[in-house]
Amino acid sequence: MYRSDAEQLIRKSIARFVDAEIIPNAQEYDNSKEYPKEILKKIADMGVFGIRYPKDRGGCGGNSTLFCIVCEELARGLMGLGATVAMQCLMGTNCLFIYGNEDMHEHYFLPAMKGEKFGCFCMTEPEAGSDMGAVSTRAEKTNDGWTINGMKTWVTSGPIADFYTVMCQTNPAKKIRGLEFFFIPRDTAGVSVSKPFDTLGTVTSKISEVSFTNVRIPDAFCLTRDGQGTGYLFSVLAEIRCMTAALAVGLQRAAMDDAIRYARERQAWGKPIGNYQLIQAKVANMAVNLEASKLMTYNALKMVDRKIECKNEASMAKYFATEAACSAADSCTRIYGAYGYSMEYPAQRHFRDTRFLLNGGGTHEILQTNIAKWVGL
Amino acid sequence: MDIVVLVKQVPNTTDVKLDKNTGNLIREGLESIMNPDDRNALEFALQIKAEYGGTITMVSMGPPQAVDVLSEAMGMGADKGLLLSDMAFAGADTWATSYTLGKAIEKIERFDLIICGRQAIDGDTAQIGPQVADFLDIPQITYVTDIETVSNKEVIVKRRLEDGHERVASQLPALLTILGGANNPRYPNIGGLLAACEENAPLAAWNAADIGVMVNDVGLAGSLTHVIKTYVPKFKRQGETLEGTTAEVVRQLIQHLGKSEGASACKAVAATCRLMADTKQEGI
């Protein structure tokens, strides 16, 4: 009997949703800077949040490739939405999925799959970014659990989240081996969340600081133990990087689609500007970079799904696809001429949104450093 | 309440292009989608199922890749899919299509309702629903915009007329054809879509032998109509929508009438209107 190809079927379904529900409203969402609650509800109802989790645990039984196809399509519509959804599908819920107990599964993970609760991931601190070893949020063992003190920043979905996966130092003497992940519900005494940051791009995705002052949690909320923390982080890092690469692919497609549409419409010297070779060269470069980005991203994802070690491939994909997105958005604003500088056209949004891609999953300086090391330097 | 929904895979365009030499539809490069009205048909079926229980069986006649519309329907919540696929079915006109669909439905043990779209965006005939009902000898209600109530014995629906609506009751089993825009079809669920791709998904494929038809009675061979020529009609006259307040629109209309070529009657009307407007100032 004939069966549909899952990747094509999911891509087509999400693309139809993005074309009908997101693209026509993207500019409005971005201008309003508001958290797009209603559209996220629709995305939740489609089961997107469970896409990479198994069916017997409340997910849809998909994999990382399918998850990233969805990220790519959503980012083609609105990067801020892609950012929120990616956080909920992966970093915000994954540690809970792997290490959480039955009770946490029932009260947090399952509602998160339905979009009734939101999770997020807290690593970065005011004094610890790329240098993870500098994380100083302290988790101290007590008789019946743990006490957490410290401050996290740049927490995507921080203002709207119901629970946090927080990287804490359990034993400073152990340095990086002392880092573990803790589960902290927002309504625990001592948790406070700052106002949302005013950011350059992805303005519908809400980011804040989250601070923990004498936050007491039961022992079960300690998700990783005995040095598992960094191991866990490295185990999902390849997927996080692929996800960022997929978002970058989506942005490239949006920038290219808009650039082509405009180049066909806009006339100069009696011809559409798309008839001029220098405009064609820009579009051709976008197309070539896009093709290469897709190949690198989905190649790395196949490895993620087959559980083949691919930190190198994933880093290269994230680095390349993001740089290509920066270049595509840059070209797009040039093709739009003065209108590339106008807040009424989408080119500026793509341009601003590329900056979101640069840091998550490792800055490009860090990735370049690692890539050079892996190839033998 | 057991419901059969007929669904067709169509090219994603209403601007159908024909090959100048062969007269065939150019399908290359066109993405295939579920016929839009069929989405509305399925949405009603899902609403009925939510209220009264039962099963929804999707039936589509088409090439192997038409399985995608069945998968999509299952993502939306349909229970089963049945693909009628056989080289012998190719080239069917609406008669042969309805005959094939009808024979397949006869093989489905039980159904209370058949719901289909009013019209397909490619073939565009709106004949399939009525013909299938006729073949099965069951009542049909076309142009349905709302399903009001369904019971074991009857269905009451609202159907669109040129100048309004009428409420119609019919005994069951019956066939309904649904107008596009009648409801707001849900998006498919990712879990449902993935389940439809699995080997053990409740999807079956039937060929000519499975539904017990002779190859001469289906497809091109079984078609009563024969296409002599297909061509794209040239539009000499095109409609135009005037926008604005009533007064603005009337003023634009008067201007248009005044300009219309060779139509002295129009000019006379326009002149009269202008005169009336002038005398009454803003009183149009």
Ligand SMILES: Cc1cc2nc3c(=O)[nH]c(=O)nc-3n(C[C@H](O)[C@H](O)[C@H](O)COP(=O)(O)OP(=O)(O)OC[C@H]3O[C@@H](n4cnc5c(N)ncnc54)[C@H](O)[C@@H]3O)c2cc1C
């Ligand atoms: C939109 C957005 C969302 C975010 N969401 C989250 C989130 O949800 N959770 C979370 O924990 N964090 C989040 N972050 C934070 C992100 O992970 C950090 O920005 C990232 O880890 C880099 O840290 P930093 O900004 O402190 O930069 P720093 O580490 O201070 O780096 C500053 C500059 O120095 C360079 N640099 C640093 N070290 C080296 C070196 N060894 N060699 C060469 N160059 C170097 C960097 O590449 C960079 O150019 C988010 C950031 C942004 C912008």
Ligand SMILES: Cc1cc2nc3c(=O)[nH]c(=O)nc-3n(C[C@H](O)[C@H](O)[C@H](O)COP(=O)(O)OP(=O)(O)OC[C@H]3O[C@@H](n4cnc5c(N)ncnc54)[C@H](O)[C@@H]3O)c2cc1C
């Ligand atoms: C004179 C003539 C000659 C034709 N010759 C050919 C030919 O040579 N080759 C060729 O490929 N096509 C041919 N066609 C087109 C083909 O017969 C029709 O596309 C097909 O019969 C469906 O009709 P329709 O598209 O008008 O659907 P409509 O009657 O407009 O569709 C109404 C509803 O019926 C249901 N439905 C329609 N088709 C199907 C289906 N296949 N499976 C399940 N449900 C369905 C759907 O619910 C749909 O919304 C011909 C059509 C005509 C009128």
